[in-house]
Amino acid sequence: MIDKTTIAAANEADEARLRADYDALAEQLDRRGIDIAAVKDKVAGYGIAVPSWGVGTGGTRFARFPGQGEPASIFDKLDDCGVIHQLTGATPRVSLHIPWDDAAPADLTAKAEELGLGFDAMNSNTFSDAAGQAHSYKFGSLSHTDAATRAQAVEHNLYCMELGQKIGSKALTIWVGDGSNFPGQVNMTKQFERYLDSARAIYGKLPEDWRLFTEHKIFEPAFYSTVVQDWGTNYLIAKELGERAFCLVDLGHHAPTVNIEMIVARLIQFGKLGGFHFNDSKYGDDDLDTGSVDPYRLFLVFNELVNAADTPGFDPAHMLDQSHNVTDPIESLMNSAMEVQRAYAQALIVDRAALAGYQDENDALMASETLKRAFRTDVTPILQMARFEKGCAVDPLVTYRTAGYRAQVAEARPVSAGGGGGIV
Ligand SMILES: [Mn+2]
Secondary structure (H helix, E strand, O other): OOHHHHHHHHHHHHHHHHHHHHHHHHHHHHHOOOHHHHHHHHHOOOOOOEHHHHHEEEEOOOOOOOOOOOOOHHHHHHHHHHHHHHHOOOOOOOOOEOOOOOOHHHHHHHHHHHHHEEEOEEOOOOOOOOOOOOOOOOOOOOOOOHHHHHHHHHHHHHHHHHHHHHHHHOOEEOOOOOOEOOOOOOOOHHHHHHHHHHHHHHHOOOOOOOOOEOOOOOOOOOOOOOOOHHHHHHHHHHHHHHHEEEEEEEEEOOOOOOOHHHHHHHHOOOOEEEEEEEEEEEOOOOOOOOOOHHHHHHHHHHHHHHHOOOOOOOOOEEEEEOOOOOOOOHHHHHHHHHHHHHHHHHHOOHHHHHHHHHOOOOHHHHHHHHHHHHHHOOOHHHHHHHHHHHOOOOOHHHHHHHHHHHHHHHHOOOOOOOOOOOOO
């Protein structure tokens, strides 16, 4: 963790500037009938889960260029996640990936408690083969043509739930790489039926107080067809399985021009939005940092979420899911968590009464301007004040670099191998 005096010293040096900026924004928002303190309190109470795999340096199928002081174990990863939360105050939970993060439950909870963290949804990996497993997932897992391979994949998901129950998780996220690379390679109907059968077997063992999230993806690693390729298929799965099955929306898992905020609205309307994997993309599933390419789209997603906030039982899970290939993963995850908070704050200051009026009058331009007015407002002082009051860093990036955390852990952690392709 970072020395508290380093954070306090950086905050103190910036406090007068922050108070002046916050007061100026408070006055501006007050003229618009918005109470800045109410917005700040909601932002301060917002939390997003970080993915354990996100603190390692990612890569592409071409190469991976390892960074300095990469985490070597789940406990190193939790240390890094602890720093992200210590500085931002925005990432109280970690989403584990099994088998990558498999460890004794008591050790996981002890470490998390030490760092002030909890555990979010469990992720089951059946898109690659673990060492020594009996049946290969080369041609699929939950939808494999071979019953024994499907059973092995189901069993792995049950194990993830068993472990998750012991560490306080309340959800299982399933994403599979199953699909095909050639037209005719699979019978698409039979393949989906096999997937549904396996998913039913998992859902049947879902703990009472758990939710099941299924995640769709248009392509990759299968490049011709993917068994759960779009939100429509995902909705069918959630409907087939039952009321505790929901759809997870990963922002990068759609075709480039797809209207994701509309998908979000549809899933909310029919009670099947389970949660998000936030990231950004330009071409496909690029796994770029959240808000780095299209912050307006992120805002439009949050506009739908704020719009639905009062719906009874509405509680989507918020998680980041990115691959950091050229940056320090801790820096990228901190910035992404803050970009998500920014989108939330911007959505909170939309004048919803005015927007509804313009929509009823079919005043397209003014409706659009109402959204833009909120989006254009620099809410940074709100985010900074929320962090300041929690004892987190006003400027997490600068404080992190000042503290020299990466260089410190690099001395203790072994240098990891690079060169080959594949994400970690
Ligand atoms: Mn994802």
